[in-house]
Amino acid sequence: MRTGRLLSSPEEERLTRPSPFARRAARGSIADVLAAWTIKICATLAIASLVLIFVFIGREALPILTSEELHEEVDVPRLFLPQPGEEGGSEFAWRPVSTPPRFSILPLFVGTLKATLIALLIAIPLAVGAAIFTSEFAPSLAREIIKPSIEILAGIPSVVIGFFVLMVLAGWLQSVFGWTFRLNAVTAGVGLSLAVIPIVYTVSEDALSSVPQTYREGSIAMGATRWQTAWRIALPAASPGILAACVLGFGRAVGETMIVLMASGNAAVLSFAPTDSILTFSAAIASELGDAVHGGAHYHVLFFIGAFLFVLTFVTNLAGQWWVTRLGRKLRGELVYVPTMPSPHVATGPGDA
Amino acid sequence: MPTAAKIETKDLHLWYRTFHALKGIHLAIPSRGITAIIGPSGCGKSTLLRTFNRMNDLIPGARVGGDVLLDGASIYRDALSLTQLRKRVGMVFQRPNPFPLSVYENVAYGPKIHGMNDLHGRVRRSLEQTGLWSELGDRWHVSALSLPPEQQQRLCISRLLAVEPEVLLMDEPCSALDPIATARIEELMIALKSTYTIVIVTHNMQQAARVSDYAAYMLLGELVEFAETDKVFTQPADSRTEEYISGRFG
Numbered sequence: 001m002r003t004g005r006l007l008s009s010p011e012e013e014r015l016t017r018p019s020p021f022a023r024r025a026a027r028g029s030i031a032d033v034l035a036a037w038t039i040k041i042c043a044t045l046a047i048a049s050l051v052l053i054f055v056f057i058g059r060e061a062l063p064i065l066t067s068e069e070l071h072e073e074v075d076v077p078r079l080f081l082p083q084p085g086e087e088g089g090s091e092f093a094w095r096p097v098s099t100p101p102r103f104s105i106l107p108l109f110v111g112t113l114k115a116t117l118i119a120l121l122i123a124i125p126l127a128v129g130a131a132i133f134t135s136e137f138a139p140s141l142a143r144e145i146i147k148p149s150i151e152i153l154a155g156i157p158s159v160v161i162g163f164f165v166l167m168v169l170a171g172w173l174q175s176v177f178g179w180t181f182r183l184n185a186v187t188a189g190v191g192l193s194l195a196v197i198p199i200v201y202t203v204s205e206d207a208l209s210s211v212p213q214t215y216r217e218g219s220i221a222m223g224a225t226r227w228q229t230a231w232r233i234a235l236p237a238a239s240p241g242i243l244a245a246c247v248l249g250f251g252r253a254v255g256e257t258m259i260v261l262m263a264s265g266n267a268a269v270l271s272f273a274p275t276d277s278i279l280t281f282s283a284a285i286a287s288e289l290g291d292a293v294h295g296g297a298h299y300h301v302l303f304f305i306g307a308f309l310f311v312l313t314f315v316t317n318l319a320g321q322w323w324v325t326r327l328g329r330k331l332r333g334e335l336v337y338v339p340t341m342p343s344p345h346v347a348t349g350p351g352d353a
Numbered sequence: 354m355p356t357a358a359k360i361e362t363k364d365l366h367l368w369y370r371t372f373h374a375l376k377g378i379h380l381a382i383p384s385r386g387i388t389a390i391i392g393p394s395g396c397g398k399s400t401l402l403r404t405f406n407r408m409n410d411l412i413p414g415a416r417v418g419g420d421v422l423l424d425g426a427s428i429y430r431d432a433l434s435l436t437q438l439r440k441r442v443g444m445v446f447q448r449p450n451p452f453p454l455s456v457y458e459n460v461a462y463g464p465k466i467h468g469m470n471d472l473h474g475r476v477r478r479s480l481e482q483t484g485l486w487s488e489l490g491d492r493w494h495v496s497a498l499s500l501p502p503e504q505q506q507r508l509c510i511s512r513l514l515a516v517e518p519e520v521l522l523m524d525e526p527c528s529a530l531d532p533i534a535t536a537r538i539e540e541l542m543i544a545l546k547s548t549y550t551i552v553i554v555t556h557n558m559q560q561a562a563r564v565s566d567y568a569a570y571m572l573l574g575e576l577v578e579f580a581e582t583d584k585v586f587t588q589p590a591d592s593r594t595e596e597y598i599s600g601r602f603g
């Protein structure tokens with residue numbers, strides 16, 4: 001026996017000796033390595049495509065800053081500062097195809113801001129309210145019905161929402177409120193909110209559901225009502241998640257194109273009135289890029305707007321991320337306390353634990 | 354028993370759907386002092402404790418028969434609101450469960466929801482009663498979750514004291530703490546027992562012997578024996594109590 005084993009060739013040894021466990025472990029480790037590499041490659045590809053998109057947009061936007069030739073028609077100050085108007089005076093105008101063209105992006109900026117703000121003003125209270133209702137008050141059966149129903153809303157193509165607002169809601173709202181412009185910032189905002197609600201709702205609901213039940217028990221046992229418990233304990237405890245939900249909602253509202261294209265009126269007027277028509281950044285890019293002369297001023301301005309949108313959402317997400325983490329750490333008591341000044345109380349206290 | 358009963362149960366039954374968890378409990382807990390509820394795991398100690406502030410109402414399928422009297426008034430039948438009841442009968446849980454708020458806000462929570470005045474004074478006095486005021490110094494605005502477990506548990510007690518309760522229910526308040534921390538909580542309980550009626554559930558016989566004035570022994574949903582702690586531990590009337598206690602001290 002012993003001699004036989006000693007004499008066996010390495011191959012034979014390998015085929016006969018290893019226990020099934022060892023072999024499975026070996027196969028497991030190969031699979032592990034493969035999986036690790038696959039994940040690494042996917043992650044790299046994702047990041048690379050993001051960088052490539054930005055490089056592409058940035059390259060097309062850059063001439064606004066650098067090209068002497070383009071500066072005849074447009075440069076950065078002219079994007080932001082008032083320009084001589086058609087009938088004298090000065091104005092902020094977006095008239096990319098008039099002669100001379102006007103490329104003030106301020107009307108677009110204000111339009112985007114108005115639509116986004118209105119959308120969030122509608123969506124956040126509704127979505128967070130619904131999330132509070134389903135996680136704190138609704139019987140579990142109602143929750144099982146309501147949650148998936150709202151989440152289905154997220155799957156509705158934005159063109160359908162846009163169509164609905166354009167054909168049904170806008171007319172209805174105009175007849176109720178008597179607006180001059182049938183399509184305006186409010187109709188766009190309402191349409192956008194339909195797209196934003198499911199995101200904010202789902203993320204907020206998850207945040208509220210993961211608040212430990214022991215907090216609620218502690219509050220109820222103190223004689224608090226369910227309302228007080230929801231409002232003063234559950235909501236603050238879930239605040240990082242709800243904040244994250246709002247940031248996601250903002251990103252969706254700023255970037256959403258089809259709904260605003262169909263429901264905003266697409267008129268670049270600089271006005272802070274919510275009932276005036278608007279043209280948003282995303283709608284301007286979508287509707288005008290196809291007709292803009294390749295390499296012309298209009299073309300590069302649209303890319304500049306694209307880059308601006310990219311940076312805006314990126315910075316918002318980053319800031320949101322930072323704030324969410326900070327809130328979470330504060331809630332978990334991880335933020336290090338730095339005493340500002342030794343107070344008389346500390347000096348007299350018998351011991352500082 | 355001396356003095357009038359603070360909490361009295363009359364033929365108290367409780368069912369978790371079909372499971373009969375409390376089977377006709379007759380118990381009169383005297384005012385002030387510490388009453389310990391002991392018994393093997395699953396005998397219904399926590400269930401009994403939770404009937405005193407009606408926390409069982411939150412459990413779907415839980416049904417109560419019989420009655421519980423607080424100062425002679427039924428807490429299940431009389432017009433005492435749940436809010437008022439739970440203000441008078443506070444509860445400390447097995448795992449410290451301070452809210453994810455600052456120390457100050459934790460203690461101020463009760464007075465705020467009950468619309469009580471003198472918030473600062475209340476917070477300060479409650480923290481002083483548990484010794485946290487001097488230990489924490491000016492750190493009353495740090496997150497309660499950053500405190501060690503023992504301070505968290507004392508904070509949970511401060512939180513209750515702020516609404517001036519009459520009864521403190523404690524369900525194994527030391528089981529998540531080390532012996533030194535346990536000793537501090539026990540000291541605190543003894544300091545509080547002249548003002549409050551304290552009912553504590555414990556698995557720790559030594560603890561029951563150390564701190565309690567009265568002891569109730571439960572078995573399989575029934576109350577086997579209730580008397581002064583000395584008596585229960587040295588000359589129990591029921592052989593089942595004797596068996597359990599000698600086994601646990603053994």
Ligand SMILES: Nc1ncnc2c1ncn2[C@@H]1O[C@H](COP(=O)(O)OP(=O)(O)OP(=O)(O)O)[C@@H](O)[C@H]1O
Nearest residue numbers: 369372374392393394395396397398399400401412
């Ligand atoms: N929510 C519930 N639903 C159904 N049965 C329950 C529920 N809570 C407790 N029980 C059952 O009721 C009985 C008493 O439970 P209880 O928690 O009061 O026991 P206990 O004496 O506190 O036990 P322990 O010492 O382990 O804490 C146990 O058999 C338990 O399984």
Ligand SMILES: [Mg+2]
Nearest residue numbers: 398399400524
């Ligand atoms: Mg228990």
